[in-house]
Amino acid sequence: MTTVREESLRCPRCSCVFLATGLASYGFAGKDTDGRPFFWGLNPLPFFVKTCPECDFSAFSADFSLETRLSSRQEASLPAPQKYLKAAFCYDELGNIIQAARCYQHAGWLFEDEKEEGKAHKCYRDASSRYLEIAEKEENLEYLFLGGECARKAGDIEMAREIFDDILQRPLLPPELKELVFKSRSNL
Numbered sequence: 001m002t003t004v005r006e007e008s009l010r011c012p013r014c015s016c017v018f019l020a021t022g023l024a025s026y027g028f029a030g031k032d033t034d035g036r037p038f039f040w041g042l043n044p045l046p047f048f049v050k051t052c053p054e055c056d057f058s059a060f061s062a063d064f065s066l067e068t069r070l071s072s073r074q075e076a077s078l079p080a081p082q083k084y085l086k087a088a089f090c091y092d093e094l095g096n097i098i099q100a101a102r103c104y105q106h107a108g109w110l111f112e113d114e115k116e117e118g119k120a121h122k123c124y125r126d127a128s129s130r131y132l133e134i135a136e137k138e139e140n141l142e143y144l145f146l147g148g149e150c151a152r153k154a155g156d157i158e159m160a161r162e163i164f165d166d167i168l169q170r171p172l173l174p175p176e177l178k179e180l181v182f183k184s185r186s187n188l
């Protein structure tokens, strides 16, 4: 069950202290093939990222520091997908490609919920290219798979198929990953 609480955060970029809605608890039962958790109750996704009301810096909550001092400032009021897009931009600037990929993917999920297919596809494409970049740099098959999953969700079916087939030819493929790849490939 998702429960929220008010928390006081300090922006790492401009030191502004502001109040935001944080998560006290949340839970999920299983995950989709692309890693999206099936959350119980209220969707907690909008509360994972924060936007500074002073300088617009946006990131996952863990990249802000918790403060005990309360502030009269409130977090910047933005729709959740826009917060994720801003956070993706900030992570790109910081050279944190994996967090940028996650933010684009999360924005894709939220746009999908809002039936904004075109915007969701663009986010998935932006997530896919970043996952693939990291996958190549770190020779990481899980990121390669996520690159394929995001390509699949962006509607780039041929690209997704090529990636899944590539993974299935790799030696010493972990059984759980193999199962996920088969499942996603059957959804093409």
Ligand SMILES: [Zn+2]
Pocket (backbone or CB within 6 Å): 011, 012, 013, 014, 015, 016, 052, 053, 054, 055, 056, 057
């Ligand atoms: Zn700031």
